[in-house]
Amino acid sequence: MKHWIKRSLFGLFGGALVIGSIAGCAGQRHGWSGMTEQDRAEFRTKVVDRVGSKLDLDTAQKQRLSVLAEKLQAQRTAMRDAGGAGGTRSQFTSLFAGARLDQAGASKLIDEKTAVLRNGSPEVIAAAADFFDNLNPSQQVKVREFMERGRRWHRG
Incomplete structure (x- = not known):
């Protein structure tokens, strides 16, 4: 196959993957979006308690897990709020409002989301390391088993 055809196919596939990822994230309207900050804090507490009982965490370990949960929530909120008002879904759909895809707007949206992820990641990584270490x-073996099984851990 000619080199330019391969590059074009990889470029289209990569673009479709990025747009699909953004669309998938933008379409999530249930769950956290309908909760108040107090509801989110209560939910985090329940999750920390549930994980704490599964892993037999002591008080200090639960505190570290709580810090990790707060950092993850802050990162999620920052990702959602990146790019200004209107939310990710409206930003994403506005890219398709004209006769042509707003490529500059798509690039800007991806750059903004990437910057937020890049800037907030060190805190999340530090909190995760502090908890896991x-x-x-x-307990580390249990965490690894959870990661291997995925999200169905609480049903086992």
Whole structure:
């Protein structure tokens, strides 16, 4: 296959993947969006308690997990709010409002989301490391098993 055809196909596939990812994230209207900040805090507390009981966490470990949950929520909120008012869904749909896809707007939206992710990641990574590094080996094994099984951990 000619080189330019391969590049074009990879470019189209990559663009479709990025747009699909943004659309998937933009379409999430249930869950957190309908909750108040107090509801989110209560939910975080329940999750920390549930995970704490599954991993047999002590008080200090639960505190570290709570900090990690707060950092993750702050990162999620920052990602949602990146790019200004109107929300990600309206920003995404506005890219398709004209006769042509707003490529500059799409690039700007991706750049803004990437910048927020890049800027907030060190805090999230530090909180995750602080939590994980302070688990005992058997607790770390449980975390690894959870990650292997995915989101169905709470049903097992």
